[in-house]
Amino acid sequence: MSSFRQDVETAIPALRRYARALTRNAETADDLVQDTLVRALRSEHLFHGGEIRSWLFTILTNLNRNRLRSLARRPIAKSLADEDAPDLAGPEAGQRDIERALALLVDEQRHALLLVVLEGLSYREVAEVQAVPIGTVMSRLARARAQIKAYLDGERPALRRVK
Amino acid sequence: MTVDNTPVTPDELHALVDGELPADRQQAVNEWLAAHPEDAALVAGWRAQADAIRTHYGAVADEKVPDRLSIENVMRNGGRGWRSIAAAAAVAAVMAFSVGGIAGWMARGASASAPTDVESFGNDALAAHRLYIGEVRHPIEVGATEAHLLPWLSRRIGTQIRAPELEKFDLKLLGGRLLPGMHGPAALFMYESATGERVTLYCSKLNAERTGFRYNANEKFAAVQWIEGGYGYVVSGPAEKMRLKQIARSSYEQLENRAPPPPANKATFIDQLMSRVDRKG
Numbered sequence: 001m002s003s004f005r006q007d008v009e010t011a012i013p014a015l016r017r018y019a020r021a022l023t024r025n026a027e028t029a030d031d032l033v034q035d036t037l038v039r040a041l042r043s044e045h046l047f048h049g050g051e052i053r054s055w056l057f058t059i060l061t062n063l064n065r066n067r068l069r070s071l072a073r074r075p076i077a078k079s080l081a082d083e084d085a086p087d088l089a090g091p092e093a094g095q096r097d098i099e100r101a102l103a104l105l106v107d108e109q110r111h112a113l114l115l116v117v118l119e120g121l122s123y124r125e126v127a128e129v130q131a132v133p134i135g136t137v138m139s140r141l142a143r144a145r146a147q148i149k150a151y152l153d154g155e156r157p158a159l160r161r162v163k
Numbered sequence: 164m165t166v167d168n169t170p171v172t173p174d175e176l177h178a179l180v181d182g183e184l185p186a187d188r189q190q191a192v193n194e195w196l197a198a199h200p201e202d203a204a205l206v207a208g209w210r211a212q213a214d215a216i217r218t219h220y221g222a223v224a225d226e227k228v229p230d231r232l233s234i235e236n237v238m239r240n241g242g243r244g245w246r247s248i249a250a251a252a253a254v255a256a257v258m259a260f261s262v263g264g265i266a267g268w269m270a271r272g273a274s275a276s277a278p279t280d281v282e283s284f285g286n287d288a289l290a291a292h293r294l295y296i297g298e299v300r301h302p303i304e305v306g307a308t309e310a311h312l313l314p315w316l317s318r319r320i321g322t323q324i325r326a327p328e329l330e331k332f333d334l335k336l337l338g339g340r341l342l343p344g345m346h347g348p349a350a351l352f353m354y355e356s357a358t359g360e361r362v363t364l365y366c367s368k369l370n371a372e373r374t375g376f377r378y379n380a381n382e383k384f385a386a387v388q389w390i391e392g393g394y395g396y397v398v399s400g401p402a403e404k405m406r407l408k409q410i411a412r413s414s415y416e417q418l419e420n421r422a423p424p425p426p427a428n429k430a431t432f433i434d435q436l437m438s439r440v441d442r443k444g
Contacts, residue, residue, distance in 0.1 A: 009234045013224035021220040037237045098215040117213040
């Protein structure tokens, strides 16, 4: 096996982890990884050295953005489903908190935060993945963290405040 | 090493947490945190968030990689073989029941136990919607212009079905496809607006009592579901409640061959349909 393919293969577990955190769904996550691998292997000739891992994260991040776009062509302001989801209580609630908090983030913020804290990419690498300046990555991180904190501190979206 | 004593910025606090802080600022930032407990708490909170994320998802990387993701399989199949319609429908079915997707939201208000047939039906319809609206090149199997579309789907699902006319909602019928369903084949009609918004109508046999409209939504999309004459119908689209209900009502009227009610009664008509669910408990 060529070293390119070996490098791609080595990255698969991390790609699956990132995709799982992005989609919160094992099947969808692996679909994303598969699409990422297909594109990467097809584009081997386009890869001119550098960090393969960042390149794979870039592909996956873009594919995920396409996926989300195809799911929601218009921005939707509120989540009706969460309105009466009973799972704020119960034994799993604590464990799910971080998952729910992540779900509330804007996609770009979620991408940035997960690439940094879960995948350990540097700010520079994330800036490359997202094709934005480092300053933008940092403000995405800051906003993501502030929003997660607000959520964990008990500030629910407006709908939840209705008792 | 020189120590830079300029005031600490919020960016530097993030950089500290993420291991991106330049060495010559470490000391200044640490001193700052010692003197500013609020900032120290903030940093501790961010670290806790990061730990929670790593704890929650870290184990995924230790899982055995599924065969379909092995380099050999991806090379061999080019990621295409598994995309056959049957496989896609299977994926859709799994998606519908997986945590974190739209699982269970159809079941809201119902018991927390296994979904009933009606709920599963709604989940199947939504999974199909979700899967195929994302298809750019092949959203449908048979185009609207092909004469055999309706006879074919009618024959396969076992009832005379027509594709409702939804032009007044700026929705044009693209065509349809056949899918495996819980109680037999299901028909899926796909509509598209000028701006690319997609709405689907899913129909299949469903052995359940007649119901009025049920509306379900999450942040990405919504569905209106009803059962009539041993068949279940689900209209899925963007989560705009009034619009989707109007589309569903129009579809219902056309499918049931009913004359639309006079405009003045529009609200009442919907209310009657909606209240049927309530009365049934």
